[in-house]
Amino acid sequence: MLDTLTPHRHRLRRWLAAALAAACVTGGLTAFSTVSANAAEADEVTATQVDDPNLQYYGRWAADGDWRTMGWAGSYVESGFTGSSIGVHLRGTIDMYYSIDGAPEQWLRAVSGDVSIATGLSGGDHTVRIGFREKAGSYNGDPAFGGFIVASGSATTEIERPEGFIEFIGDSITVGQPNGDRPFTAYPWLVAEELGAGHAQVAQGGACLVSQDCYGMMDWFRRSSTWVDSDDWDFSTYQATAVVINLGTNDIGHGVSTEQFYENYIVMLERVREAYPDAQIFAMGVFRNRYVAETQSAVQVRNDAGDANVHFVDTAGWVDPATDTHDNVHPTDAGHEKIAGLLTPVLQEYL
Known part of the structure; x- marks a missing residue:
């Protein structure tokens, strides 16, 4: 089913340059702030679409054009992926948590746009999970997910969904x-x-x-x-x-x-x-x-x-x-x- 998708590509020199530089400094998993897709000029990455069959949605996500919007607390998205880096495409500003390869969840606060989650990962297969702070009370973050971003030559992969x-x-x-x-x-x-x-x-x-x-x-x-x-x-x-x-x-x-x-x-x-x-x-x-x-x-x-x-x-x-x-x-x-x-x-x- 993957070949029925039409992944859009962004040229994100700054995104990749920042990710690679930080990976060299830390030697491992690194969280990043957002960057502008319009600022990039080289090095292609691939952004998946929200209907990529390798994405597993948990909880209540509403279709909103090119986005999926989280409606209640505790909903999340998972996928497998290959390659040494992973990012996410967001719409408006939101507090987002993530986990790579089953590690404890971590926060990226007040992020938007194209966000790097992790770089410098080992080769082979990995998993990613992301979710958002709930939109409630005085907090009006935008819990809209637009797909994952993987390095050129990498891809999302199937992830097992629990029976329960x-x-x-x-x-x-x-x-x-x-x-x-x-x-x-x-x-x-x-x-x-x-x-x-x-x-x-x-x-x-x-x-x-x-x-x-x-x-x-x-x-x-x-x-x-x-x-x-x-x-x-x-x-x-x-x-x-x-x-x-x-x-x-x-x-x-x-x-x-x-x-x-x-x-x-x-x-x-x-x-x-x-x-x-x-x-x-x-x-x-x-x-x-x-x-x-x-x-x-x-x-x-x-x-x-x-x-x-x-x-x-x-x-x-x-x-x-x-x-x-x-x-x-x-x-x-x-x-x-x-x-x-x-x-x-x-x-x-x-x-």
Whole structure:
């Protein structure tokens, strides 16, 4: 299928010169700022297109002409590639994280345009993963991906996609806010990585279950992002093997009664089942002990209706607000590690 693509080429003397010079200085992996494609005059590199079949997208990415836009936290793109360098084509300014050959994620802050990620790599095959800080609140970065950039004579290559995919639905706790290295220090990321599964965090700070003057995820999880106004997500894009729901922390602040919560949680579970017919669904009791009985009862309703693959996760005692959170609500990085350590075996039993 690769020969059906029409890769566009940029002449990027400055990009390559800066990359090679830095590689000589460091002797290895190097991160770079952006350069202008218009400034280059020699040495060809190849930019892949966003529909390159060797690119693997995880989470919700919306088509936007020559771009793919990340709609929710924790989505990412992976590919294999050959050659000693790799870059990425971005549209507007964004905080981007990356990993080369499975190394720990690193940040490139406030970058745009054609960005060099790494140079001086050994010959042979490599892998790359990139993702963005979520567009939310006062942060208006442009999470638009335009393809990877490889050296002349190199190419993207096929990368294996895990059989499992876990979608986490929630609020700021699921995003990993306010921790600076989210999403990759948040419990959803840690759990899925430990289980060897693909993953995404369909989550928004301040979100609720119920749409009552709030981002009600019973409705919003059917959308590609928080800035669209219709249920536009096509669930055939990927099928989750597991869905983990952590909702109920914020509804109380919007006057949602226990009966409302219970009734709407049943609807939420029905909608998730409709979207992902074969998924294991896990409904977590929230760490602040709100609506826990209602959550468990909603799960029981689905079980009684014949859906044995819906499970209640009792999180009582998992989080000590005094030692595991910043503010009695949001877990620290260490708190997320603790949660991940407790949640992973729960999911592992069924996956």
